[in-house]
């Protein structure tokens with residue numbers, strides 16, 4: 229059992245072989261894939277991919293770097309899209325003060341809160357992106373009383389992980405945990421109970437060792453499971469089974 233909880237197959241890097249590649253990785257052992265919306269268009273594309281492949285589920289949401297020019301009309305459309313039977317969460321949403329292209333911190337906070345309100349209204353889990361937000365992302369999640377969430381591509385410390393666990397969050401790691409300089413990530417994985425971990429690729433980004441720097445795809449999610457097994461000293465089959473069960477329960481998939 230393997231569940232890649234975060235991938236972007238709508239991305240143009242997959243323009244030439246998207247559907248074949250999805251079917252191939254599924255045949256080779258990836259049971260479930262979430263295609264993650266990062267703007268309005270990719271949210272629509274994610275639903276389309278979920279309609280075309282029974283093992284693909286979708287999330288809808290606007291990434292903090294993409295909220296420039298967002299309107300209430302977009303919130304309305306997200307609300308409609310979220311009602312689709314294969315949409316399992318609102319995301320990825322959050323704060324990213326590293327890539328500020330065409331957005332301001334204030335605008336990012338506004339639309340982050342607006343999308344969190346939508347998730348609460350619909351009683352749906354959230355997929356969170358937090359990069360260099362100076363602690364403001366977690367502050368907002370607390371302030372808005374959000375407990376059903378996953379922190380994706382976690383890059384924080386074991387101490388930050390503990391705060392998120394106390395809030396009820398799940399924590400997800402990409403292939404970054406396999407990198408040679410990933411000491412902080414390894415410490416964090418050690419500190420998080422396996423029952424609270426997800427695995428993801430963030431494909432086409434973040435390809436793991438030994439294929440670092442190449443186009444990433446869901447077939448590589450096994451590398452994250454293997455690394456967890458090594459860090460925690462448990463069998464990789466156990467890691468695959470438990471992380472899949474964690475994510476299925478969280479995203480409401482039978």
Ligand SMILES: [Zn+2]
Nearest residue numbers: 234264320430
């Ligand atoms: Zn992503």
